[in-house]
Amino acid sequence: MRTQVGIIGAGPAGLLLSHLLHLRGISSVVLEKRSRDYVERRVRAGVLEQGTVDTLIAAGVGERLLREGLPHHGIELRYDGERHRIAFEKLVPGRAITVYGQQEVVKDLIAARLEAGGDIRFEVEDVAAHSLADRPYLTFGGERLDCDVIAGCDGFHGVSRPAVPPGVLQTYERDYPFAWLGILAEATPSSDELIYARTERGFALHSMRSPTISRFYLQVPPDTDAADWPDERVWAELRTRLETVPGFTLTTGEIIEKSVTPMRGFVTEPMQYGRLYLAGDAAHIVPPTGAKGLNLAVADVRVLTEALTAFFHDGSTGALDGYSAACLKRVWRAQHFSWWMTTLLHTFDSDDAYGRRLQLSHLDYVTSSEAAATTLAENYVGLPW
Missing domain, CATH: 3.30.9.10 (D-Amino Acid Oxidase, subunit A, domain 2)
Structure with missing residues (x-):
């Protein structure tokens, strides 16, 4: 088998990447070790940033989000017997957050990919990435998938990050x-x-x-x-x-x-090696206080989509070479905000x-x-x- 982009992981990052690439005329195959039922029921984050909402709508997967999502124009900080509202409509006009479960985003993306004829393979075994430096390919369940690029969207405990040779990646952690x-x-x-x-x-x-x-x-x-x-x-x-x-x-x-x-907080640098590009939890984890995990994954995918589009359509490698640096600016901003919210509110x-x-x-x-x-x-x- 052959495709342009082999994607490991059918979470929000992998599914959104596959869908955005499809809209650009770029082929992909998504490999997921869990069942479809499992990934659609797995409860995770539920706060979507304004940019995440805009991205999903622009990608044509926002119909149910617009119908069922709960827009919020503020949050409340409660301490010392008093309540204090942070009013988004006053402080950041035109921007808000929407409460919509991550599993609902996953359901919408799976439905969109399958309707468009996308190749998502659930319950695959023994996924492994090979020859990352030049001619990457994936193996799974006794089969081989040749590809030009591999996107590691398989979470913190996935197989993509460990596939990078020892000593290449530097990690930063805080428990x-x-x-x-x-x-x-x-x-x-x-x-x-x-x-x-x-x-x-x-x-x-x-x-x-x-x-x-x-x-x-x-x-x-x-x-x-x-x-x-x-x-x-x-x-x-x-x-x-x-x-x-x-x-x-x-x-x-x-x-x-x-x-x-x-x-915990976790960041790996760089977020790429050869033709392997890490996105979402495979590259970084934030404490959930700042509600940034899913949103960072979407941000990574947006950057990677543009870089892959330039690569496949124009043969340009500049954006791909700069993928990690571009993403890490936002990643570290989110790390700091999540740390700040955590230290501000916890005992x-x-x-x-x-x-x-x-x-x-x-x-x-x-x-x-x-x-x-x-x-x-x-x-x-x-x-x-």
Whole structure:
């Protein structure tokens, strides 16, 4: 078999790349080790930046997003018994975020690719990348796929990044001393916008996925087992951390999913080697506080699409050679913003009274200074492409 671009991974990065390349007349094959049902049900991020929404609409896969997505024009910071709204419509006019689950984006992209005759192969075994320096090809399940370029979109634990020879890539990492316990509940959202709550007991986040499904997160120790958190305990802790302002009552319901997410930052440089180009979680991880993971993957894919278009249509290699440098500027900006939001809102050392006072002082500054609030807002909705 032969194609122009071999794509490892049928997550948002791989699927969007395949679709954008199709719109440019460039062929691709997507290889995914999981089943279609698994990737369409896998619950991940749900906050889409303005640029991500615009990209999906322009690619012709935004019909359901426009119909079912929940546009938000602000977020709430809650601390010290008070609520403070960061108003996007005032601080960054014309830009917002949209709440629309990552699994819904994946469903839309799979449907679009299959309708257009795209080649997506689910449940493939033993995927491996070879001859990356000059004549790349992929093997899987006893078959071989020759290609001009390989795109590694297979996540942090995938096979694409380890295929690079040792010593080529440099990695930067930071592990945080806590995790997030996340739940999905059949409960009407208690707020029209996301609530980021900083308390002495730890951070909490109130989010949503639809008018009837709510998403919550609790800061917990990194070794937490979700089984140690029965539903009653989860709701009690959420009430303690969120019902801290007058008039607010948390709506509860049946919990339909429960999981623990570690908090870490990770970047690999460069994001390319030979004819292999890494995108999304295969190249970088951010703590979810800043809601940047999926959006960074889309940004990578936009850059890679333009570079591949120049390569296949004009024979130009300049944009491909500069792919990593172009992406890393945005990656490191998102890393900093995610680190900043994380350190601003989470409880670290319980004995660090000095650090807690610094947090409160900074929160006071962000919620009282238009300049500081604008910095938060423009990073949160996504910097312009």
